[in-house]
Amino acid sequence: MGSAKKIAINTGGGDAPGLNAVIRAATLSALNRGWEVYGIRRAYFGLMGDDEIVPLTRDSVRGITHLGGTILGTTNRGNPFKKPVQQPDGSIKEVDYSDRVIAAFNKCGFDALIAIGGDGSLRIAHDLYEKGLPVVGVPKTIDNDIPGTALTFGFLTAVDIATEAIDRLHSTAQAHERVMIVEVMGRDTGWIALFSGVAGTADVILIPEIPYSIESVCAKVLERERLGRHFTIIVAAEGALPMGGVPVFKDADTKRLGGVCEVLAQQVSAITGKEARAIALRHLQRGGSPTSYDRLIALRFGAAAVQCVERDELGVMVALDPPNVLTIPLAEAIKSQKRVPIHGDVVTTARALGISFGD
Numbered sequence: 001m002g003s004a005k006k007i008a009i010n011t012g013g014g015d016a017p018g019l020n021a022v023i024r025a026a027t028l029s030a031l032n033r034g035w036e037v038y039g040i041r042r043a044y045f046g047l048m049g050d051d052e053i054v055p056l057t058r059d060s061v062r063g064i065t066h067l068g069g070t071i072l073g074t075t076n077r078g079n080p081f082k083k084p085v086q087q088p089d090g091s092i093k094e095v096d097y098s099d100r101v102i103a104a105f106n107k108c109g110f111d112a113l114i115a116i117g118g119d120g121s122l123r124i125a126h127d128l129y130e131k132g133l134p135v136v137g138v139p140k141t142i143d144n145d146i147p148g149t150a151l152t153f154g155f156l157t158a159v160d161i162a163t164e165a166i167d168r169l170h171s172t173a174q175a176h177e178r179v180m181i182v183e184v185m186g187r188d189t190g191w192i193a194l195f196s197g198v199a200g201t202a203d204v205i206l207i208p209e210i211p212y213s214i215e216s217v218c219a220k221v222l223e224r225e226r227l228g229r230h231f232t233i234i235v236a237a238e239g240a241l242p243m244g245g246v247p248v249f250k251d252a253d254t255k256r257l258g259g260v261c262e263v264l265a266q267q268v269s270a271i272t273g274k275e276a277r278a279i280a281l282r283h284l285q286r287g288g289s290p291t292s293y294d295r296l297i298a299l300r301f302g303a304a305a306v307q308c309v310e311r312d313e314l315g316v317m318v319a320l321d322p323p324n325v326l327t328i329p330l331a332e333a334i335k336s337q338k339r340v341p342i343h344g345d346v347v348t349t350a351r352a353l354g355i356s357f358g359d
Contacts (some may be wrong), residue, residue, distance in 0.1 A: 012043035012121035016154030017290035018298035019070040025302025043078030126330040149319035166200030177230035179276040183261035186237030186289035197235035212358025297337035
């Protein structure tokens with residue numbers, strides 16, 4: 001088994017179904033090698049002195065595979081390179097705490113960090129690796145937008161949740177002859193909207209990769225009217241944008257997306273005369289138990305990450321390349337974003353089914 005090691009695990013960024021499964025798999029895989037395992041609370045806050053570092057034991061990871069969230073807590077404001085620190089005058093200044101994080105990591109005697117997170121968290125992990133911190137990345141995001149891996153855990157669970165919502169809306173849309181507009185997560189990519197829209201037999205799917213024309217969207221609604229189909233289901237990613245326009249921000253200062261469904265509902269109603277209702281699923285897509293396949297991916301990723309540490313393969317991210325779990329350099333995982341291929345099979349299938357993308 002080689003020499004015993006002492007490893008740390010953290011979770012950063014938005015939560016996703018399957019995080020606890022990764023923690024459990026990595027912890028048990030390490031303990032079964034005779035290693036010590038610790039969890040860093042709330043991303044890197046435990047190493048910055050704002051939270052704690054906790055031992056992970058068989059008891060602490062028992063029965064957590066099916067649980068949503070993360071037992072270690074998470075934050076999307078835990079970048080050690082840009083830690084917000086209040087100044088004497090009350091202002092907030094971003095301070096680079098990365099050296100302090102690495103010093104604290106080394107003081108604890110850790111041999112490696114398993115960092116579980118999305119593109120932002122993996123970028124932080126890569127930057128810390130460049131400064132000497134031994135790290136293995138595990139890709140996590142419901143958006144499925146990390147390159148190099150066929151899937152990220154949490155994505156299929158989010159798709160299932162969105163599809164179930166779309167299924168439920170069909171009956172009420174038909175009963176009241178309404179246009180139902182469902183907003184799902186997807187800032188720069190439309191994977192959730194595309195997969196759930198096709199699976200839920202939506203009539204229109206709007207994704208960031210294909211800018212839409214509101215006239216084309218309404219033309220689909222009116223076409224269905226002429227065919228005697230007096231209701232329409234529209235699925236829109238939160239980052240969907242009109243041709244020549246910009247996405248809808250619920251907070252323009254922070255560039256926080258949200259509200260495209262309300263804008264679309266107003267526009268569709270004004271142009272078509274149809275009653276339109278907006279439904280934003282938002283964080284419902286992040287919560288609850290992971291699907292069985294997401295659990296399997298997460299467990300495989302956790303075990304694979306420990307194997308990387310064992311063979312001193314650091315500065316990498318584990319990735320699903322069916323049927324295997326492989327590794328790619330962290331630098332490769334963060335250099336781009338995996339977007340929906342607009343001529344790919346799923347988009348082609350959707351068009352063949354008569355689904356409009358508003359283009």
